[in-house]
Amino acid sequence: MRRDTFLKSLAALAAAGSWPLTSHASGAPMKMMIPANPGGGWDTTGRAIGKALQDAGLASSVQYENKGGAAGALGLAQFVNASKGDPNALMVMGAVMLGGIITGKPPVSLSQATPIARLISEYNVYVVHGASPIKSMKDVIEQLKKDPGSVKWGGGSRGSTEHIAAAMIAREVGVDAAKINYVPFRGGGEATAAILGGNVTVGGSGFSEFQPYLESGKMRALAVTSPQRIKGLDAPTLKELGISVEIGNWRGVYAPPGITPEQRKALTDKVVQATKSKSWAESLEKNGWTPALLAGPQFDEFVDREFAALRAIMVKSGMI
Structure with missing residues (x-):
C-alpha cells in the first residue's frame, strides 16, 4: 500500500472511531x-x-x-x-x-x-448419588426425624445458602436445627466428589454445578429451593412437598x-x-x-x- 493511501486509511479509521483492536485498545490486563x-x-x-x-x-x-x-x-x-x-x-x-x-x-x-x-x-438443588437408597426428600425427612445426626448434609462453607436451607428444612419439619450434621466443603468440586463417593447423605448446590451428573444419572435430584420448578430439572420445590422453605x-x-x-x-x-x-x-x-x-x-x-x-x-x- 502506498504511504499516502495508508495515511488516508488511518485518518478514515480515526474519524469513524473504528481503530483495530490492539492490546492497548482492548483494555488493560x-x-x-x-x-x-x-x-x-x-x-x-x-x-x-x-x-x-x-x-x-x-x-x-x-x-x-x-x-x-x-x-x-x-x-x-x-x-x-x-x-x-x-x-x-x-x-x-x-x-x-x-x-x-x-x-x-x-x-x-x-x-x-x-x-x-x-x-x-441461582437456586439450590438437593441431590443424592445415583445408587443411593434414598429416593426422595421424604426419605431424607423421615431419617432426619429419627436421627438428625445420621443425615450428612454436604455443601459449601458454613453459612452458605445450602447450609442455611438445611437448617430451615430441619426447623420446618420439627427438628432442632442445631442438631443437623452439616459437612462444609471449600468448593463445588469437593462437594461433588463427596456426593459421588457416597460420603454425604444428601448434597446441595446450584443446578449448574450438578447438571452434568444429573443428566448422566450419576446423581438424582430430590428438591429445589426455588419458588417454581427449575426448567430442565425433574424435581419438586420444597414448598410442593409441604416444606415452607425458599432461598436463593x-x-x-x-x-x-x-x-x-x-x-x-x-x-x-x-x-x-x-x-x-x-x-x-x-x-x-x-x-x-x-x-x-x-x-x-x-x-x-x-x-x-x-x-x-x-x-x-x-x-x-x-x-x-
Whole structure:
C-alpha cells in the first residue's frame, strides 16, 4: 500500500472511531480473585465474566487466582491486602460470603472492599448419588426425624445458602436445627466428589454445578429451593412437598479498597458492558443462570439488606 493511501486509511479509521483492536485498545490486563477452589459456582462465574470482559474488548487478558476456604474469607483477606488501589482487579463474591462472615466473623470485613455489581441469581438443588437408597426428600425427612445426626448434609462453607436451607428444612419439619450434621466443603468440586463417593447423605448446590451428573444419572435430584420448578430439572420445590422453605443464591463482583470514585465507575461500566456481550449470554444459557444485574448505590444497599436478612434467618433457624 502506498504511504499516502495508508495515511488516508488511518485518518478514515480515526474519524469513524473504528481503530483495530490492539492490546492497548482492548483494555488493560485484569486480575480475578476467586475465593474458592476450582470447580464450583464462584469459579465458573469468575471465569465467565472474565471471558466476557475479554471477548467484549474490555480487557486484554485476565489472570485468575483461586484461594478457597472459610466461605471466601481467605480469598477476601488476600484480595483486600494484596490488591489495594488496583483499578484492574475484581473478586467474585455472593450470598455464601455474607453467610460465612456472619457465622465466622473473620478479621477482614467485606466492607473494606468496593462493591461493583451483582451478576446472577441461582437456586439450590438437593441431590443424592445415583445408587443411593434414598429416593426422595421424604426419605431424607423421615431419617432426619429419627436421627438428625445420621443425615450428612454436604455443601459449601458454613453459612452458605445450602447450609442455611438445611437448617430451615430441619426447623420446618420439627427438628432442632442445631442438631443437623452439616459437612462444609471449600468448593463445588469437593462437594461433588463427596456426593459421588457416597460420603454425604444428601448434597446441595446450584443446578449448574450438578447438571452434568444429573443428566448422566450419576446423581438424582430430590428438591429445589426455588419458588417454581427449575426448567430442565425433574424435581419438586420444597414448598410442593409441604416444606415452607425458599432461598436463593446470588453472585457478584467487588473491587479492592483504595480505588478512586472515577476508577470505580470505570470498572463498573466495564462489568456492565461485559454482561451485554454474546459471551455472557452464552454463559447464562449454558449454566441456567438468571441474570440479576444490579450496580451502583442500588447494589450497595442490596448487600446491606442481604446481611440483615441472612442474619435474621440464621437466628431464627438456630444457626447463631
